[in-house]
Amino acid sequence: MNNQWNELIYKFWSPIYDKFFNSGKFLKARKKIFQVEKFVNNQNILFVGVGTGADLEVIHHKDLNITAIDYSNEMLDKAKEKFEDSSIKFIKMDAQDMCFNDNHFDVIVGSLVLSVVPNADKCFKEMVRVLKPNGKIIIFDKFSPKDREISVFKKAIRPFIKLLGTDIAINFETLFKENNYALFVNEDTSLMFNGMYRKIIISKLQT
Numbered sequence: 001m002n003n004q005w006n007e008l009i010y011k012f013w014s015p016i017y018d019k020f021f022n023s024g025k026f027l028k029a030r031k032k033i034f035q036v037e038k039f040v041n042n043q044n045i046l047f048v049g050v051g052t053g054a055d056l057e058v059i060h061h062k063d064l065n066i067t068a069i070d071y072s073n074e075m076l077d078k079a080k081e082k083f084e085d086s087s088i089k090f091i092k093m094d095a096q097d098m099c100f101n102d103n104h105f106d107v108i109v110g111s112l113v114l115s116v117v118p119n120a121d122k123c124f125k126e127m128v129r130v131l132k133p134n135g136k137i138i139i140f141d142k143f144s145p146k147d148r149e150i151s152v153f154k155k156a157i158r159p160f161i162k163l164l165g166t167d168i169a170i171n172f173e174t175l176f177k178e179n180n181y182a183l184f185v186n187e188d189t190s191l192m193f194n195g196m197y198r199k200i201i202i203s204k205l206q207t
Contacts, residue, residue: 049113
C-alpha cells in the first residue's frame with residue numbers, strides 16, 4: 001500500500017463505505033465505544049482517518065472542538081456533507097506526517113486507520129507526538145492475534161486484501177512495544193470477530 005494507491009482505492013470505496021463499515025456489527029461497535037468514551041467541551045479532539053465521518057455520527061459533536069483529517073478527498077467530501085452545518089474542521093492530511101504542533105490534542109480517535117495507512121508505525125508515532133501529556137488515544141481497529149502469527153490462509157490472502165486498502169496483519173503488541181516510552185494501555189477489549197477488532201485506550205504519561 002502507498003498513499004497514491006489508497007487515494008485511488010478509497011475513491012472507489014467512498015460511495016459504499018457506510019454500507020459495509022457504518023452498519024451492522026461495525027455500527028454497534030462504534031456505538032459501544034462512544035457510549036463509554038465521553039468528550040469535554042474545552043478539549044481539542046482529533047479524528048485521524050475520519051473517512052465518511054462514521055464515528056462523528058455516534059457522538060454528540062455539537063459544542064466540541066473537533067478536527068478531522070483524512071487523505072481521501074472523496075471520503076472527506078462524504079463526511080462534510082453529513083456535517084455541513086457544524087463547526088468541525090475537516091482537513092486533507094497524511095496521518096503519517098501531520099501538520100500539527102507537538103502536544104496539541106487532548107484526545108485522538110483512530111478508527112480503522114492503523115490498518116489502512118501504508119506505515120502504521122509512522123502513523124502511531126504521529127498520533128503520540130501530537131497528543132498532550134495525560135491525553136488519551138482511542139483506537140478501534142483490526143489487529144493480528146496477540147500471541148501467535150496469522151494463519152497460513154491469511155498470509156496467503158494478505159497481499160490481495162492490501163489491494164483493497166487495508167492490512168490484516170498489523171500487530172498492536174509489536175507497534176506498542178516500539179513506541180511505549182511514555183504510554184500506558186488503559187483498556188484493551190475485544191469487540192468483533194473473536195478479538196480481531198479491538199478497542200484500545202492509551203494514555204500518554206507526563207514526562
